[in-house]
Amino acid sequence: MKFSHSIQLNASPEWQANYLAYSQLKKILYAIERAMLGVEKLPASPRDIEADGDGDDETSPLIGEQQLLLSKLSPDDANAFFVRALDEQLDKISAFYARKEASIFGEVEAFISDVSKLESSQGVHLDLEIGNGQGGPASSSGVSVEEPTLPSQRSTNMSSGTWPRRQNSLPVARESQNRPGSGDFSTQLWASRGMKLNRHRFSRRATDLFILLSELKDYVELNYTGFSKIIKKYDKVTGSKLRRHYMATKVDLARPFRPNSKENINGMIDEVVHIYATIRTDGKVGIALTDLKGTLRERVIWERNTIWKDMIEQERRRETIGIRPPAASDVEKPDTTEISVFGRKLVLPAIPWDCVKIIVCIIAFLTLLISPTLEKVEQQNCLAILVFASLLWALEVLPLFITAIFVPFMIVVLRVQRTATVDKHGNATYTRMTAKDGAKKIFSDMFGPVIMLLLGGFSLASALSKHNIAKGLASFVLGKAGSKPQWVLLANMFVSTFASMWISNVAAPVLCFSLIQPILRNLPARSSYARCLIMGIAMAANVGGMASPISSPQNIIAIGTMDPPPSWPQFFAVSLPLVIVMDILIWCILLAIYRPSASAGSAPPELFGHSYFAEHPLDRKQWYIIAVSFLTIILWCAESALEDYVGDMGVIAIVPIVAFYGVGLLTKDDWNSMLWSVVMLAMGGIALGKAVDSSGLLLEITHSLTPHLEGMSPFKCLALFSGLVLVGTTFISHTVGALIILPIILKVGSSLPDPRANTLVMAAAFMCSGAMGLPVSSFPNMNAVSLEDPTGTPWVDVKDFLKVGLPCSVVAWAVVMTIGYPLMGLVGIQ
Incomplete structure (x- = not known):
């Protein structure tokens, strides 16, 4: 699978525009290659290269039979042009990460504060200080929550910059004695009947925060992998050695990819897991982590299923193909049918059920057309058309809209339309329309x-x-x-x-x-x-x-x-x-x-x-x-x-x-x-x-x-x-x-x-x-x-x-x- 498709499947749909534009970078890469071969000139900016579709076909030749007429692009200029494109993507990702980190971490701290206040109101007085410098990235429970997770559909896109920031970054996990929801008394408190409504509400908040943090963590990992892959492809196509230098001097130093950023995310995940354990699983952190990952997995299944269907729909519209389950008529059936007549076997060709239905419709149509049920021939013909079309629609012999298109054909050919002539006494005389007049009339009626x-x-x-x-x-x-x-x-x-x-x-x-x-x-x-x-x-x-x-x-x-x-x-x-x-x-x-x-x-x-x-x-x-x-x-x-x-x-x-x-x-x-x-x-x-x-x-x-x-x-x-x-x-x-x-x-x-x-x-x-x-x-x-x-x-x-x-x-x-x-x-x- 192309990595551009991998990003589409694994990315949070509402964050799609903020991931690495892998397809766009591939187009820039191939444009650089053509410029280095002298086939075409590069535009003034990487943004001038359109990003439609999912990139060029990697298996197709890039040059073909075109003559090399232009001056070739130098490797230094090629590197500078591609680095500009990479820098734009890195700036976009870093800015988006900073906004989401402030928003999500602020929500986590507000959640921790709300839990502490609720426990205090119930008689549990805990230290509400967050990040006193004594905690570290590891959980005191010894339960690791650093296992990579996949994104989910759920995200909140809260406004950025509303939570007061500390000097460096938001804190990582604190010691268990400072954590709201720690201790046997807290576990018993949350298990009490009086906390039923709060238990449901706060566990839902914890679940949503766990998913958001996991989503943010995966956002970092997916984009880091994308940078590594696209620069590796660039080096392979152009013969450069850009990957090691750019990753070390730019990507690794960018805010989303710093080690302390990853530690902060893991620390916040650990906080949420411990509070969820106290609220829902009697303090059992392992069970809590399993529950939260199970919920995350359900969201991922929903998301991937939805995105996969969207990709199929786009392909179906572009290629005008249909994907349908096999109908009963598509199942292999014997070509012949054996029947016994007076002890002798006769072999007859098998008749498809659809043929039987259409034969029934035609027999009903011809019977009504010939039988003199009504005095006026146009009314008799109209009755036959009405029954025939209704049977075709009801039995689905043809697609519904095909039957609808066939209706005006029968109306005109069988001349069921009439025109009225009113005399001076107000009496109307009806005459059948000719096929030419009927066609004009029926088509003018249809588009109304x-x-x-x-x-x-x-x-x-x-x-x-x-x-x-x-x-x-x-x-x-x-x-x-x-x-x-x-x-x-x-x-x-x-x-x-x-x-x-x-x-x-x-x-x-x-x-x-x-x-x-x-x-x-x-x-x-x-x-x-x-x-x-x-x-x-x-x-x-x-x-x-x-x-x-x-x-x-x-x-x-x-x-x-x-x-x-x-x-x-x-x-x-x-x-x-x-x-x-x-x-x-x-x-x-x-x-x-x-x-x-x-x-x-x-x-x-x-x-x-x-x-x-x-x-x-x-x-x-x-x-x-x-x-x-x-x-x-x-x-x-x-x-x-x-x-x-x-x-x-x-x-x-x-x-x-x-x-x-x-x-x-x-x-x-x-x-x-x-x-x-x-x-x-x-x-x-x-x-x-x-x-x-x-x-x-x-x-x-x-x-x-x-x-x-x-x-x-x-x-x-x-x-x-x-x-x-x-x-x-x-x-x-x-x-x-x-x-x-x-x-x-x-x-x-x-x-x-x-x-x-x-x-x-x-x-x-x-x-x-x-x-x-x-x-x-x-x-x-x-x-x-x-x-x-x-x-x-x-x-x-x-x-x-x-x-x-x-x-x-x-x-x-x-x-x-x-x-x-x-x-x-x-x-x-x-």
Whole structure:
């Protein structure tokens, strides 16, 4: 493994920029070699040599067939140029070490002081003096803690220079009689019941400090090794003898690499180990050291696993390769199948299961296409397309977005679209569109405002994630919810529902999925915890579509259809109890199906119990991103009032795209890595919904059911129509379903013996959002099914929606019927 990769794997991720820039030094080295051979000139400064990638390929020839035309660089000038580069790196490392030493050592001394004060308040009076000159680097217990350790993810980045410094450096370990927490009485004190809460709090602080000190110790060792290796490589390539002189006169004398600095770190580690032993292990230092190293090892496993996945993801994006576990179809199977017929064996070729599924889909398609079920040929063809596409999506015969792309092809070729001609009496006459007109119409429908809304939401999520704002928000949510999966799930579901109330359930899930990325990135593929979180956010975003008058287009359509329209207080009086009950019931369903359990490294350790923003103050770029995000969200919320100026929410979505990409916060690579499969899936869903609307299929089905509703009670009528809406909008766009069905429901409700037209319309609008049984049922579902882990493996698939989405849809229908219907009567919606 290249040492540049070794640094990347072993370095603390939050300190990455402060390690030795090994790849950059390698580039400088090879530039010097080319200059010494006369191939090219060196730039004025080592900083002018770009550091992209991980350095040149060490196995490739450096010169090739180029002609040596320039004057060759002298060895002295080469040494001077490389030493300048080394000095810059050494200064950077020394300055960073000085800041971290002051910060971490100050925390250790504050910790020791707090322990002493607590013990004194409990009757134990100890000497609080630190560093009276009598101690030495060795622990009086004889337990060595100088064994090299690896870094961890946890770091605090506290402000530097806040702890008063002594004349030379901070002290090393003191004698045991001066140490807080030493002695049998202290051990008994910490073991008492009254110290339970303090024991947990202080042992956590000791663990964090042990990890930070071990991280600082490894920072020194890793950089020292890096200097030695890069100078050795330089000597080998250029024939110089720089290594011994530079290491002895510069590196060994630098503050991080002095012997007393290492002794101070070891002494502080020894202090923390002894105090932890008194607090947690009845004074047994060996057991305490084992516990602390075990915790450190868990953090290292988490960190390396995360970094390794990040490296795989970068390679996958650069090389456009996918790494997936072998599917069942990839397992070697016999090419033939033997069957017995009347005692004789027949050998038949084996048929792959995927072929069987696609044959079933094609047979169903052709059967509906030929059978005269409906009078109009365009409606008959549309029904065949609807069933065929739904089967392909449900059985996953093709990738979901490929099926979506195939939908407009079938719509145009089978000519299911119609155009209306209205005479002077207001009567509409429908004629089938030609293929040419149909193609123009379907492509203009596919890229609509919703697609721009998706792109704007993706841009917001990408900026929040790339610049660590999502990580800070996740730490806040998880800090309130704790580390137990069930509470993390519930907290994220409520966040998703709340966000969907105000910024629509198209953009909200994109932002919410970015919040859980710090958790997902360390979970194994197909993890039950990961699937539970993703499905929970998607289902909660669907439920959030019912929560406010502006949370979804179907709510706006319903309010415009109702006469008189409900006020906002009336709407919230019905919707809020519904969404809260639905979220809790769906939460129970998810826990019952997935049974998520907290596995090792299920979330970054620093996300629990710590304020990320307190330890990492926001910079100008982050404030700019937050300001643009809030501005976009406010504009989305006020879209109805600004409709005369902006026209649609999709136009507002252009604001973050221009604001982030225009100033370079997001780049072309970020744009290219956007979830275009979700965009294509959304386009296919829109095309299918528009075709169902244009062909009159759903209208024909609804009209055929209307005569059977005469004499029904409002409750039975509501049950039937809401069930019809639930089934219909599972396959087509919620908005299209609302546009077609709600006006019909208004007329039917007005003609009932006990008119409850507004109740029927409002309940039907709720059920449009409650349809969540397929990946194409809603935009939150489309986002969820397209999420992948760093290796390119999808987190969830169609099976997850069938076993989760369908029960959740039934639960939504039952809640609307049992709670929503009486609530509407109570608040005066008739």
